Amino acid sequence: YQAQGSFGLLSPSIDKANIAKVLGVGETNKIPDAGFIARIEEDVPTKFLTGDVINTEAFAEFIKETNIAVMTELGGHNFRFASRRGKPLAIGVYNPNEEIKTSKFRKEMKQYAVSGQYKEDYVWGSMDGIKWEKFISQFGITKAGLPEVVILDAPERTYWQDSSVLSVAEFIKAVKDGEIESRLQEKGPKNPLEEFSQLFITYMPWSLFALLTLFVVVFWFALPSTDPIRPVAPSREEEESKKDK
Secondary structure: OHHHOOOOOOOOOOOHHHHHHHHOOOOHHHOOOOOOOEEEEOOEEEEEOOOOOOOHHHHHHHHHHHOOOOEEEOOOOOHHHHHOOOOOEEEEEEOOOOHHHHHHHHHHHHHHHHHOOOHHHOEEEEEEOOOOHHHHHHHOOOHHHOOEEEEEEOOOOEEEEOOOOOOHHHHHHHHHOOOOOOEEOOOOOOOHHHHHHHHHHHOOOHHHHHHHHHHHHHHHHHOOOOOOOOOOOOOHHHHHHHHHO
């Protein structure tokens, strides 16, 4: 899980007031008296591991559940990881060229991800709708209509989208109430080179290892033989033919 976050250790000599400041919890009475494990993220309430902190299974489960940002920026390097965590993925698609509108929209998305009514039901993320225009077109989203929210259940290839609902909270509620129905993800024509590139990025670093292994194997077989060239001994028939001549 190291690749998805950074780990740190607070010295036991640090007083509770400073620990509370580091963790952003405000009051010292929120700090456990014994040893503890906590997850820290900017503008997000600190989450403590409850129960036995030396239980390795509980610790591993805690890390697994919290090793992704409350709202993470999605791209080729982490989309598969974020979209296969047992929950649908709520994506806030934005236009980076419209800075004011985008800033307000992303703030609204993160606020809902932190304190919204259905915050626990989804994995939350944002996506550059200009950079990933071809991808978002599968869900009926155009760059002219950005920003917009879409919910995607990647394993089931279903999604929920409605450009007419502008508020994040209203969109989620409409999905929950069944007012916005699920649809099957469209399969558009794919460029083989683009598809290979996307798969290569998705499965890094294993894809890089496989490519390097293939290169080494091909290079090995392409090397010239180091065995000395020996003359072929003539057969008995050839020797007798020469004698007859």
